[in-house]
Amino acid sequence: MKLIILENYSQASEWAAKYIRNRIVQFGPGPGRFFTLGLPTGLPRDHPESYHSFMWNNFFKHIDISPENVHILDGNAPDLQAECDAFEQKIKAAGGIELFVGGIGPDGHIAFNEPGSSLVSRTRVKTLAMDTILANARFFDGDLSKVPTMALTVGVGTVMDAREVMILITGAHKAFALYKAIEDGVNHMWTVSAFQQHPNTVFVCDEDATLELKVKTVKYFKGLMMVHNKLVEPLYSMKEMGAERSQSKKPYSD
Amino acid sequence: MPSNKSVSDAPIVQFTNCRILRDHQLQREDLWVREGKILNPEKLFFDEKGSADVQLDCKDSIVAPGFIDVQINGGFGVDFSLATDDFKSGIDLVSQKILSHGVTSFCPTLVTSPPSVYHQVLPQISVRNGGAHGAGILGAHLEGPFISKEKKGAHPEHCLRTFEAGAFQDLLATYGSLDCVQIVTLAPEMRRSSEVIRELTKRGICVSLGHSVANLSQAEEAVQHGATFITHLFNAMLPFHHRDPGIVGLLTSDKIPAGRRVFYGMISDGIHTNPAALRIAHRAHPKGLVLVTDAIAGMGLAPGRHTLGQQVVEIDGLNTYIAGTKTLSGSVATMDTCVRHFQEATGCSVETALEAASLHPAQLLGIEHKKGTLNYDSDADFLMLNDSLYVQATYIAGEEVWRQDVSGM
Numbered sequence: 001m002k003l004i005i006l007e008n009y010s011q012a013s014e015w016a017a018k019y020i021r022n023r024i025v026q027f028g029p030g031p032g033r034f035f036t037l038g039l040p041t042g043l044p045r046d047h048p049e050s051y052h053s054f055m056w057n058n059f060f061k062h063i064d065i066s067p068e069n070v071h072i073l074d075g076n077a078p079d080l081q082a083e084c085d086a087f088e089q090k091i092k093a094a095g096g097i098e099l100f101v102g103g104i105g106p107d108g109h110i111a112f113n114e115p116g117s118s119l120v121s122r123t124r125v126k127t128l129a130m131d132t133i134l135a136n137a138r139f140f141d142g143d144l145s146k147v148p149t150m151a152l153t154v155g156v157g158t159v160m161d162a163r164e165v166m167i168l169i170t171g172a173h174k175a176f177a178l179y180k181a182i183e184d185g186v187n188h189m190w191t192v193s194a195f196q197q198h199p200n201t202v203f204v205c206d207e208d209a210t211l212e213l214k215v216k217t218v219k220y221f222k223g224l225m226m227v228h229n230k231l232v233e234p235l236y237s238m239k240e241m242g243a244e245r246s247q248s249k250k251p252y253s254d
Numbered sequence: 255m256p257s258n259k260s261v262s263d264a265p266i267v268q269f270t271n272c273r274i275l276r277d278h279q280l281q282r283e284d285l286w287v288r289e290g291k292i293l294n295p296e297k298l299f300f301d302e303k304g305s306a307d308v309q310l311d312c313k314d315s316i317v318a319p320g321f322i323d324v325q326i327n328g329g330f331g332v333d334f335s336l337a338t339d340d341f342k343s344g345i346d347l348v349s350q351k352i353l354s355h356g357v358t359s360f361c362p363t364l365v366t367s368p369p370s371v372y373h374q375v376l377p378q379i380s381v382r383n384g385g386a387h388g389a390g391i392l393g394a395h396l397e398g399p400f401i402s403k404e405k406k407g408a409h410p411e412h413c414l415r416t417f418e419a420g421a422f423q424d425l426l427a428t429y430g431s432l433d434c435v436q437i438v439t440l441a442p443e444m445r446r447s448s449e450v451i452r453e454l455t456k457r458g459i460c461v462s463l464g465h466s467v468a469n470l471s472q473a474e475e476a477v478q479h480g481a482t483f484i485t486h487l488f489n490a491m492l493p494f495h496h497r498d499p500g501i502v503g504l505l506t507s508d509k510i511p512a513g514r515r516v517f518y519g520m521i522s523d524g525i526h527t528n529p530a531a532l533r534i535a536h537r538a539h540p541k542g543l544v545l546v547t548d549a550i551a552g553m554g555l556a557p558g559r560h561t562l563g564q565q566v567v568e569i570d571g572l573n574t575y576i577a578g579t580k581t582l583s584g585s586v587a588t589m590d591t592c593v594r595h596f597q598e599a600t601g602c603s604v605e606t607a608l609e610a611a612s613l614h615p616a617q618l619l620g621i622e623h624k625k626g627t628l629n630y631d632s633d634a635d636f637l638m639l640n641d642s643l644y645v646q647a648t649y650i651a652g653e654e655v656w657r658q659d660v661s662g663m
Contacts, residue, residue: 061284067303214305 001182001201004228005210009170016101016168019202023099023164025236027074050075073123073152084123084152093187097162105170107131108177108190112153115189121155156194164200167192170210179212180195265307266298272312272638275319275608276628277358285317287634290651294630312611312638315646319626320358320635322615323590324437325395325519325546327363327562329553334362334564337374345379349388351554353656355588356611356645358635359625360389362435363548365563366398366409373430381434384635384650392619396429397485400440400450401465407490408576408583409465410564418445421455425572435459435480436619438514439485441466444474455480460619462499462519465490470503477510479554483618484518486525486536486548491581517618519546520610522596523587525572527624529599536600544618545592550574550584594643604643 006012011019047053051072060070071090077083091097107115107129128153133147140146159165181192182203197203210218269285280313286306298304317451328334332344332350345362352360362379364372376394384390399415406414418423425476426432436494436593438454439462440447463476469492473481484491484501493498499506504516520543522532536543547553551559552569559577562584566577569586576583587595597607616626624633634652637645637657648656 052300053296056299060299061295067299067305070299244493 001195002224002228003182003201003217004202004204005218005222005225006204006206008206008208012168012170015232016166016204018235019166019204020099022099022232022236025238029100031193039115062194067116068147073149075152080125080152084125087123087154088158091158091161097159099164099166100159100162101166101168102159102183104167104174104177104192105132106173106177108180110156110159110167110192110193112151113156113191115191117188117191119188119191119194120160122158123152123154126151126153128219156191160194160198165195166196166200166202166204168204169203169205169209172205172207172211174209175211175213178203178205178209183213183217261302261304262289266293266304267308267310268271269310269312270600272315272317274317274628274652275605278605278609280316280605281326284637285628287652288655290634292628292630292632299631309338315638316604316608316643318637318639319612319630319632320389320637320648320650321356321359321545321593322392322609322619322626323352323360323547323549323589323611324544324615324618325363325397326352326357326360326549327365327584328551329549331551331555331560333551333561333563334375335364335367335371335372336561341375341378345391346388346444349384349391352389352589353648354637354645354658356590356593356637356648357389358384358637358648358650359392361392361395361604363397364393366401366406367563368413368414369430371563372396372428376429376431376434377473379434381436384655386650386653386655388655390635390650392621393434395437395439395462396435397439397462398426398465400444400447401426401490402441402443402467404467404554405441405465405490405492405601407465408562408565408567408581410526413564416444417447417450421446421449425450425454431503432457432459437462437483439464439483441468442481443468443472447476448479451476451479451481458620463491463504466501467492468501469498470507473501473504474507474509477504477507477514477516480515482514483544484516486521486526487518488531489521495638502535502603505535505542509514513544515617515635517542517544517614519548520596521546521548521585521587522592522599523547523572523585524595524599526582526585532596533600536602538598540602540606542614543594544614545589546615547587547589547592548584549586549588553588553607555586590643590645604641607643608639 004015006015011112055072073087074083100108104110112126112128113121114126114132127150136147137144180190186193266286266288266453272285273280273284274283277485286295298315329348332348332615364375379394381393382391398409399413400417401414403414415428437460441560442463443466454461461481462485463473463481463484484504494500494502510516520527520532520535522545550562550567552574557569559566567574567583568577572586574583574586575581593607595606596610613626625635628636635650638647639645647654
């Protein structure tokens, strides 16, 4: 894995954004598809806390994406398992996920794959852990009874099939989860740890998220920042020459 | 990109690079319009998988709902209280000219007049949508003749009337028809006013208190019977007194029925009300303030003499008096001037100033579900303004109906 440590939330976000941009440009303008991952059930599409609203307000309305290329699991589908299966099919049809971007929960979950989720799971309906419900209560005016208890999510196995995985982790409350994810063993109680077995992972975090790591680990990866920064500088643009930009500028392999 | 709209094939316009007034705040959002209404882009994106056909760059303008003027007696030489042969072209002229002031809907107002005038003029006023031809007409505002002699202001005394004999029937006989009437101003201390107010309210007509010497309890009683507006607060009513606040006291009265709000018109031209008084009213009851122009025929014309119904008025700068007196009679301020002056005098936010001329009049008339806001599914009547609140362009039903000449004219 590559562990990229930036000073704070904005710097971490910016680094990640630049990396994603370069990767998109390298991937080429083909029929690029986006798949968005974890969706609570039971929320109407236009509820302000639905993933549709979240993705629209924070992402889609700021870019010129064509609506046909947006695939969000529909938590209100009549047959949820069929919806999940169809999602897996769509991923296959699009040629697989090139880059998966996600965060982790304080309990180390990736998407909604809560502690105890199978590390080879696929897209499915998942019950949510109490920690997650508590963490989401702030979107429902602190009223626990309003928070959905189940979610549609991509499985750990689904994400492992992606050609590259990028996890964003910021804040001290995620520090223990990061420690469990990268310094401890692969364990279904901390599902993010599954990516230790993925050939191509990038963890982007801020200083606060490293608080539970060994000093040795942090120093090692900070020492590699000069090399890692070559992944974001130069910043490519779609307008550049084809040959130049499709060169994969990977300074080393995982 | 090709849009696959399942609901309608009509073109979708996306106004970008603007700050829109929504939910009482200026937000950096795009404004989407289809078929004359404000469109919900999220619904378009997810449900219809549609996208914009045209994108217009607003160059960082403020985009606000169009202004609604509920008290305007005429302008540009046209007097709504004069029964002329070309009355219809007069109203068309005014409705077209006020587009440049940011007004997208208005209530042509008639001052106290003899019944013959009402019988001739009212049938010629029809509620109609706005467009390139001019601002929309919401209905007439009849200010008088059932008002107080002591507070007639510029209204002609010989035309004042009472309805003590036949109450509502008297009123109906005087006006002839109430078909296109949206607001009636009357003095609540008049005998049998309660019946009249109830009857008008039942017909969906907004009752306003004005030109009156009512005390606070008479005013409160009128509100209980259905009155919801005060015509040009402070003017043509008893001044505020700390033991009997009169109509002005309605702003902070505790006898307003639950769920109702009393609105009050303010002519913020800097003349009708001292800025300090404007601030007192605004601070006492900010949500009820409705900006009106009370503009008369001379608005938009050079200083000099003009008519206002049965009277002759004289214009000198922004002041308009009954010829030969110091009695104020209407104003020549334009709506956008009033908005700017209101904002300056009270130091309020741009959002508040804009809402006083759009949201509040719409709420007063009970039409805020389609006018006065930029909410989804509302009529797309809006303005582009610069930071100093000068109108740069006016749109009605999503079409541009007026644009500031770039040459600066």
